[in-house]
Amino acid sequence: MENTDSQSSQSKLVEISRLPVNPLIFWVVVTMTFIVAIVLILNATGVVVGVNWLLLVPVGAYLLIIGLFIAYLSKLYRERNQLMLERIRDEQVKLNEFKKLNQDLENYAKQLFDKDFELTLANKRLQNLEHAKSKFVSVTTHQLRTPLAAIKWTFHMLLGGSLGKITDEQQNFLQKGYDSTQRIITIINDLLNVDYIEADKTDYNFLAVNLTELIDSIIFEFANQVESKKIKLNFNKPSGPIPEVAADPVKISMLLENLLDNAVKYTPAGGRVTVSLSDARINSAQSSVEVVIADTGIGILTAERDKIFHRFFRGSNAIQLKPDGTGLGLFIAQDIVEKHGGQIWFESQIGEGTNFHFTLPVFSAKTAVV
Amino acid sequence: MEKTSSENKKTVLIVEDDEFLRSLTAKRIEKEGYGVEVAVDGENAITVLETLKPDLILLDLLLPGKDGFEVLKKIRSNEAVKAVPVIIFSNLGQKEDIEKAKSLGVDDFLIKANFTLDDVVAKINKLIAK
Numbered sequence: 001m002e003n004t005d006s007q008s009s010q011s012k013l014v015e016i017s018r019l020p021v022n023p024l025i026f027w028v029v030v031t032m033t034f035i036v037a038i039v040l041i042l043n044a045t046g047v048v049v050g051v052n053w054l055l056l057v058p059v060g061a062y063l064l065i066i067g068l069f070i071a072y073l074s075k076l077y078r079e080r081n082q083l084m085l086e087r088i089r090d091e092q093v094k095l096n097e098f099k100k101l102n103q104d105l106e107n108y109a110k111q112l113f114d115k116d117f118e119l120t121l122a123n124k125r126l127q128n129l130e131h132a133k134s135k136f137v138s139v140t141t142h143q144l145r146t147p148l149a150a151i152k153w154t155f156h157m158l159l160g161g162s163l164g165k166i167t168d169e170q171q172n173f174l175q176k177g178y179d180s181t182q183r184i185i186t187i188i189n190d191l192l193n194v195d196y197i198e199a200d201k202t203d204y205n206f207l208a209v210n211l212t213e214l215i216d217s218i219i220f221e222f223a224n225q226v227e228s229k230k231i232k233l234n235f236n237k238p239s240g241p242i243p244e245v246a247a248d249p250v251k252i253s254m255l256l257e258n259l260l261d262n263a264v265k266y267t268p269a270g271g272r273v274t275v276s277l278s279d280a281r282i283n284s285a286q287s288s289v290e291v292v293i294a295d296t297g298i299g300i301l302t303a304e305r306d307k308i309f310h311r312f313f314r315g316s317n318a319i320q321l322k323p324d325g326t327g328l329g330l331f332i333a334q335d336i337v338e339k340h341g342g343q344i345w346f347e348s349q350i351g352e353g354t355n356f357h358f359t360l361p362v363f364s365a366k367t368a369v370v
Numbered sequence: 371m372e373k374t375s376s377e378n379k380k381t382v383l384i385v386e387d388d389e390f391l392r393s394l395t396a397k398r399i400e401k402e403g404y405g406v407e408v409a410v411d412g413e414n415a416i417t418v419l420e421t422l423k424p425d426l427i428l429l430d431l432l433l434p435g436k437d438g439f440e441v442l443k444k445i446r447s448n449e450a451v452k453a454v455p456v457i458i459f460s461n462l463g464q465k466e467d468i469e470k471a472k473s474l475g476v477d478d479f480l481i482k483a484n485f486t487l488d489d490v491v492a493k494i495n496k497l498i499a500k
Contacts, residue, residue: 142462146391150388150394152486153394156486157397157398185484221484221485223489250465
């Protein structure tokens, strides 16, 4: 609105400044002045005598025209001044706005500076808190693990019958006790790992890793768990040689443990979990090795597929099956794979199972130098 | 299985300060047919190792007084027991701990809460045949 107003007043101004003095009026004025002057001279010199009455006609007409002309000009000037004033007022308003903006900007700059200062302080405080929190988490989890190990081992010994024969009912209860302890341990381990990731303490130490050996040792750790759950856990070893990967063995163990733990946890009794390893260079241009962990578990709901790697997210069918859990396993897994420069993805069919894939780069002399 | 002849039994030294964990571990390893010696802290372990040459050492890290790392250093610098396999069995298990232990020459690193005693025995069997 404002913009169009100022545009129209500007164009009026241009019209006025270009307005030509009407040539007819100009020549009439010049001619009249000339005639009046001649008559007056003739009269004064006495050549023409007694024309005084006659003289009134051109003089009257002349004065009338001059009057009209002046009135017309003054009207134009009034309009012009009016427009000028309007423009000046507009400019004044804009100038005030500009001044205000400038003032605001200065205030904001000052506020920004103050905020920056506050934030620096807050950040410092947060860092201290973060440090204290990490220390607390670390010490607490270590202290918790000792009695938990004692409980776990006791359950395990009782279950194994090494302390005397137990009835089926006792077996049932003891197994529940053992499983619960195992769950607490998993939660503590997850919390410890997340604390590690968030505190950015996870400096990676990349070595040439033989994945076949590493997977073997992780599967060994799961032997008891799959046996008590009546699940088959197989490792499809590749037929050909598999190159070593550039990986941090501690981190890759954690990654495999998380994925296997999920596969075993969410696969019903009688199900199957299969780990396979292949040289991805055969089917794609990538210089990497691919690991697949396939289960016959509950699957991941289509609607929740985007969120499955989010921190603390748990699939609703997973929550139904196992109410307690941290929702951190896949978050950690993704973090580890990404820090190795690999990729992680999955395909899943509800009620049929889920296949988790991840790739790790092949170890080369160049990686070793880096 | 040579459970009967005590002279032929291979010996495992358990270094563990928690009494209950120590007795459970000892019990399970004995059951497997090994001879078991125990030490309750780092100082104790070093004294025991002056006279005993075990076939394997199961070593905790958090110990009162001298900790597991110090004991490990002593073991690796003692000619007599230098070559004895050592499994760290502790609830410490952060990357730094594992790396420190590996640099000092351990054969395996197990976090107590993540394993059962059956797993430990399986590891022992892998490292030393009965």
